[in-house]
Amino acid sequence: MNAGPQSRRGRAGMPVAVIGGGWAGCAAAWALSSRGIPVVLHEAAGVLGGRARRVERAGLPIDNGQHLLVGAYEATRTLLRTVHGGRVDPGLDRQRLEVVPFARDAAAVRLRTLHLPPPWNIAAGLALAKGLGLGERVAALRWLKALRESEYERPGAESVDAMLASLPSRVARGVFEPLALAALNTPTDRASAQVFAHLLGRIAHGPGAADFLLPVFDLSELLPEPAARRVEARGGEIRLRSAAVVASASDQGVDIHAGGGTWRAAAAIVAVGPHQLAHVFAPGVAAQPDVADAIEATAAMRYESAATVYLGLRERVRLPSRIARLDDAPGQWIFDRHDALERAPDAAAARALRGLVAVVISAAGAHDDLDAKALSGRVQAQLKRLKPAFPVAVWSQVIVERRATFACEPGLRRPRTSAIGPRLRLAGDYLDPNLPATIEAAVASGEAAGRAVAHSLAG
Numbered sequence: 091m092n093a094g095p096q097s098r099r100g101r102a103g104m105p106v107a108v109i110g111g112g113w114a115g116c117a118a119a120w121a122l123s124s125r126g127i128p129v130v131l132h133e134a135a136g137v138l139g140g141r142a143r144r145v146e147r148a149g150l151p152i153d154n155g156q157h158l159l160v161g162a163y164e165a166t167r168t169l170l171r172t173v174h175g176g177r178v179d180p181g182l183d184r185q186r187l188e189v190v191p192f193a194r195d196a197a198a199v200r201l202r203t204l205h206l207p208p209p210w211n212i213a214a215g216l217a218l219a220k221g222l223g224l225g226e227r228v229a230a231l232r233w234l235k236a237l238r239e240s241e242y243e244r245p246g247a248e249s250v251d252a253m254l255a256s257l258p259s260r261v262a263r264g265v266f267e268p269l270a271l272a273a274l275n276t277p278t279d280r281a282s283a284q285v286f287a288h289l290l291g292r293i294a295h296g297p298g299a300a301d302f303l304l305p306v307f308d309l310s311e312l313l314p315e316p317a318a319r320r321v322e323a324r325g326g327e328i329r330l331r332s333a334a335v336v337a338s339a340s341d342q343g344v345d346i347h348a349g350g351g352t353w354r355a356a357a358a359i360v361a362v363g364p365h366q367l368a369h370v371f372a373p374g375v376a377a378q379p380d381v382a383d384a385i386e387a388t389a390a391m392r393y394e395s396a397a398t399v400y401l402g403l404r405e406r407v408r409l410p411s412r413i414a415r416l417d418d419a420p421g422q423w424i425f426d427r428h429d430a431l432e433r434a435p436d437a438a439a440a441r442a443l444r445g446l447v448a449v450v451i452s453a454a455g456a457h458d459d460l461d462a463k464a465l466s467g468r469v470q471a472q473l474k475r476l477k478p479a480f481p482v483a484v485w486s487q488v489i490v491e492r493r494a495t496f497a498c499e500p501g502l503r504r505p506r507t508s509a510i511g512p513r514l515r516l517a518g519d520y521l522d523p524n525l526p527a528t529i530e531a532a533v534a535s536g537e538a539a540g541r542a543v544a545h546s547l548a549g
């Protein structure tokens with residue numbers, strides 16, 4: 091750890107405080123320090139990454155939850171490239187958007203987008219999809235065309251289910267519902283059609299935008315930790331296990347209270363999760379109108395869980411694709427995470443295992459009532475039912491994030507501004523009204539906050 095914040099004076103004088111070391115906070119810290127502004131980043135937990143972070147089990151670095159990025163994550167991909175010395179999509183395995191069933195099933199829908207300019211990549215994938223009749227494929231293409239012609243706009247109050255109602259049910263159930271559930275982490279009967287339509291618009295825009303990008307680094311090592319190393323190298327400081335509070339904020343600066351002391355920052359970026367926002371401000375700051383509005387907006391948000399069941403196997407399994415579709419009873423998707431074993435060959439778990447898969451269950455549901463052992467048992471029984479030859483798991487870890495994301499519901503109100511004070515900004519995955527809670531939303535908001543603070547200090 092470096093010397094105290096008061097000892098460093100960069101171009102902007104006092105350091106800027108970043109509160110929260112998730113992807114938004116780390117992106118903000120990177121944006122500031124790469125403009126020569128020293129940063130003191132406070133993170134309440136012992137590891138950086140927030141809701142997209144590394145956890146260790148039996149010495150094995152796995153993720154707190156299986157994540158999937160897409161080619162349309164422009165802000166994230168650009169930042170990762172800069173952080174990793176110009177490498178394109180570092181730590182990410184790229185493959186085409188696919189809905190491929192885990193088990194052979196003639197009735198199941200099988201879709202693979204093609205390497206064509208959008209929207210033809212998705213249109214051709216739909217036109218050639220297996221498990222759909224000609225009429226169903228034509229209806230799907232017409233529906234996509236109409237969506238494109240509407241410029242991916244849907245009524246603000248509409249649910250995804252209502253948006254998909256005009257599609258043949260096998261197209262809705264086999265293709266768009268699972269994609270919407272995974273992307274919005276909200277059951278489709280109460281998920282926002284508007285946000286889903288925007289996402290479809292983004293992935294239909296530009297070559298490779300629809301591709302899946304699968305992390306093959308642990309999530310903390312993908313962005314937060316290299317970003318933090320750079321922050322320290324540029325005269326900044328990372329304070330782990332340091333819960334901070336904004337004690338006062340004015341156009342003179344921001345007082346940060348943490349670890350029993352208070353220090354004066356030139357400005358502060360508050361990059362905590364929406365459910366944590368109300369606890370970050372002292373009462374006098376919380377009463378300022380834009381801060382109060384943000385607290386009110388986040389207080390009205392509801393949350394969805396996300397469960398990841400890791401299963402260790404004595405043999406390497408070959409899935410039909412690195413990500414394959416299950417039948418939702420209860421697992422929704424299965425990922426090959428063999429990469430985690432390769433990264434830590436000396437971990438106790440890695441020495442005993444040859445294969446590792448992660449089964450994902452997005453959003454709240456009946457599975458939330460099961461304890462870890464029961465949920466793992468259900469998932470293992472599901473895999474056996476779908477593919478009787480699938481090997482028995484010899485190791486299992488269940489990670490349930492109860493507040494994985496805000497529920498992305500129709501008409502959800504977001505804070506009216508992220509500039510909540512003259513020297514105080516918000517960053518986080520909940521700010522962009524067109525996006526669900528994603529890494530991309532977090533990174534884009536963090537960068538924007540960092541840029542804006544740097545600009546205001548220069549002015």
Ligand SMILES: Cc1cc2nc3c(=O)[nH]c(=O)nc-3n(C[C@H](O)[C@H](O)[C@H](O)COP(=O)(O)OP(=O)(O)OC[C@H]3O[C@@H](n4cnc5c(N)ncnc54)[C@H](O)[C@@H]3O)c2cc1C
Pocket residue numbers: 109110111112113114115132133134135139140141142154155156157158159332333334335361362363366369370396397398491493494495517518519520527528529530532
């Ligand atoms: C299981 C799971 C699966 C997911 N899958 C995907 C996916 O496939 N694709 C995708 O794009 N997104 C996915 N997400 C969502 C994505 O992880 C989040 O949108 C993103 O990580 C949010 O980043 P953030 O920085 O805005 O907030 P957070 O990650 O919540 O960061 C906030 C940080 O602030 C810290 N903090 C809080 N209060 C204080 C305080 N007073 N002082 C100091 N620090 C404080 C917290 O400890 C935390 O580290 C998933 C999330 C989960 C949980």
